[in-house]
Every structure is written in structure tokens, then in C-alpha cells.
């Protein structure tokens with residue numbers, strides 16, 4: 001048996017005892033999950049939130065911690081799907097929201113707060129001369145694909161394998177599967193004009209741009225749910241060059257990386273200029289209905305009802321809750337704080353750079369059974385035979401079917417929460433302390449010790 005097979009068989013023996021530990025600590029959650037199964041399909045609000053054998057039911061969060069109904073405290077390395085860059089419920093944001101909500105939660109007319117926030121964002125976000133708000137990251141990408149098609153008068157869009165842009169039909173392909181629609185009921189026709197290529201492969205970009213009239217290449221500059229994979233040196237620059245050459249728009253999905261890698265997101269961090277950018281999560285300051293998209297005025301003007309009174313010439317965008325006061329004020333308050341405390345980024349990015357090296361050391365000590373990827377506060381550890389550079393490799397180089405699940409369970413029983421039993425990746429806040437991050441490392445080291453030396 002290979003070393004991998006030995007560990008895999010140990011892991012199968014270990015899972016039941018890890019599960020017993022967890023069940024022993026989460027009796028009330030177990031009861032709530034049984035109730036949930038009757039009214040929520042799969043017992044959850046979103047399938048990715050299911051964790052075996054059932055998820056802990058969280059009752060509250062503050063700063064870097066959350067608590068479940070059984071009274072267990074967890075360090076949260078998931079932070080509301082990467083939303084809470086300053087931790088849960090920062091007082092000054094909550095106060096601003098309480099104050100504004102007394103004047104109306106959603107006005108349904110143009111309002112001063114949106115204008116102020118929009119003006120501010122155009123000052124701090126690179127290449128965003130104009131923007132519109134929407135209510136999710138999914139919507140931001142959806143509207144951008146439409147806008148890019150309207151502007152270029154081309155049909156095709158290119159996305160990256162493993163890239164997640166929300167459940168919008170045209171982009172809901174090659175996320176977990178390769179080149180297949182990701183859902184029952186999703187028509188082949190909806191993805192007919194979506195071309196998918198591997199990350200970090202400029203030849204693939206060139207090939208596809210040469211062959212098809214492509215409106216836009218849309219990608220996460222650091223692949224998030226696909227494995228926190230960083231762009232290789234020269235990849236983003238090459239992509240920019242190729243898209244210029246072929247008259248194709250470059251759309252960055254900064255729903256995770258925006259306001260996270262730097263205030264100006266990946267554009268600032270990697271010094272790359274996008275034509276259009278999608279935002280979500282942080283743009284809403286931790287409140288629901290978070291989304292926005294923007295770019296150069298030349299493109300964004302296609303949304304202008306004054307310039308294009310004929311709706312057939314205009315690219316459509318809208319929605320009931322767009323520009324509501326709560327999300328707007330929360331976002332503005334938070335982003336202004338980030339802009340006035342830019343040092344936070346350097347501290348957090350350095351902390352995670354250092355800790356990632358420590359993780360890598362542990363992986364090497366255990367014979368290269370795992371590899372680290374990511375940048376800034378987007379980090380993953382892959383239980384693969386080599387370091388993956390694209391999503392296919394994340395899948396194909398994995399040596400175990402259960403190790404990620406076992407570590408997630410082990411972490412939970414040791415007071416650490418993050419989502420995905422398929423991939424150990426974290427989107428922590430920028431204010432996680434060194435001690436907390438070191439505790440994550442220690443827990444991981446203990447786990448490796450347990451499964452390799454068992």
C-alpha cells in the first residue's frame with residue numbers, strides 16, 4: 001500500500017470517532033437539524049452550508065467568533081462567506097445602520113446616501129468611473145455579462161474552470177464539474193455561448209479568443225471556491241494584453257477579492273486594469289443585498305436611460321432593493337473605515353503570508369501530503385500530490401476522498417469553523433489575531449500528526 005492509501009484507510013477508521021465527539025457537543029443542533037429537514041430541503045438554507053453529520057446552528061457572532069445553540073464557541077474562518085472583513089457586527093457599522101433605519105429602511109426613490117457612496121467608490125476603486133448597485137454578487141456578474149454583450153455585440157463569454165460567479169445560468173457551468181451545466185433544469189442552451197478554459201493558461205485564452213467572437217473574459221483574479229489559487233506570474237498581465245488585442249472586455253469578479261486583498265481589490269494588489277468589475281459581499285458592509293458593478297464610463301453609459309431611451313439599445317439593470325438605505329449606509333461606513341485604515345491590509349496580508357509558509361512547512365514535514373495556495377487572506381491547503389495551479393489539478397491530484405471532511409470535523413470539535421468539507425480554504429477577517437491564526441495552524445498540525453503517525 002502507498003503512504004496515501006495507508007493514511008486513507010486510517011482516516012476511514014477515524015471518522016466515526018470524530019463524529020461521536022462532535023455529536024456529543026452539539027445535541028441541540030442535532031435536534032434543530034431534524035426540525036429543519038421537514039421545512040428546508042436538505043435541512044439547510046444553502047447546500048454548501050451543510051456539514052456532516054449536521055451543521056452547528058449558530059446563534060450569534062461578534063468579532064472573530066461565533067457561538068452555537070449548544071454554547072460552543074468557534075473561531076470563525078469563514079466570516080459570512082468572506083463578507084466580514086472587520087469581523088462580525090463591528091459596533092460603528094451597526095450603530096450607523098440603526099440610526100439610518102429609523103429614517104426608513106428602503107426608500108424606493110433616489111437618495112442622497114447612494115449618491116455619496118457611489119461617489120466615494122469611484123474615488124477608491126481603480127478603473128471604476130461609474131457604477132450601479134445590485135443585490136448580490138450573482139446579479140453583478142449577470143448584469144456585466146449582458147453589458148459586455150451589448151457593448152461588443154458579441155455573444156460568447158469565456159469563464160475559467162472552477163470559477164464561481166453565482167447561480168446565474170450563463171455562468172453556471174464548469175464550477176464543480178468540467179464543461180457541464182451545474183444544475184438540473186439548467187438548459188444546455190443557456191450555456192451555449194459560454195466557453196470554459198483552465199486557470200493560469202494563456203495559450204488556452206489565445207486559442208479561444210482567436211476562434212470565437214468573445215464579448216468578455218470573466219474571471220476571479222484569485223480563484224476562490226475553486227481552490228484559492230493564485231494567478232501565476234504574468235498570467236493576469238498576459239490576459240490583459242490578449243483581451244486588448246482581440247477587442248474582448250476583461251471582467252474581474254472581485255466579489256471575494258474586492259476590499260479584501262487591498263482596498264482596490266485584486267486590481268490594486270496585482271496592478272492590473274479591468275474593463276469592468278463585479279463586487280459583492282464587503283460592498284454591503286456585512287448587510288444583505290450586497291452587490292455592485294462598475295467600470296469605465298464608456299461601457300457603463302450603456303445603462304443610461306437618458307442616452308438610450310430606446311430600451312432595445314440599452315442594457316437593462318434594476319431591482320426593488322437596489323440602493324436601499326441599510327446596505328448602502330453599512331457599506332459606505334465600512335469602506336470608509338477601510339480607506340482610512342489602509343494599514344490593516346498590510347498587517348493581515350503579512351500575517352497570512354507567514355502562516356501559509358508555516359502550513360507549508362508542516363505539509364513538507366509530513367512528506368508533501370498537502371500544499372498551500374492563495375494570496376493575502378484567501379488561503380487554502382490542498383491534500384494533493386503536488387501544488388495545484390488550476391481547478392483540474394485541484395481535483396485530479398487529490399489523494400483522498402475523506403481527508404478534507406475529517407479535518408473539517410476535527411476543526412469543529414476543536415472550536416474552529418469554516419465551510420467546505422471538500423476543500424480546506426478560509427476567508428478570514430482582516431482582524432483575526434496572530435494567536436487565533438496560530439491556533440488554526442496548531443490544530444492542523446495536530447490533525448496531521450494524528451493521521452500520519454496514528
Ligand SMILES: Cc1ncc(COP(=O)(O)O)c(C=O)c1O
Pocket residue numbers: 081135136137138139141164165166167220224225253254255256280281290
Ligand atoms: C467570486 C464570487 N462571485 C460571485 C459570487 C456570488 O455572490 P452572491 O452569493 O452574493 O450572489 C460569489 C459567492 O460566493 C463568489 O465567491
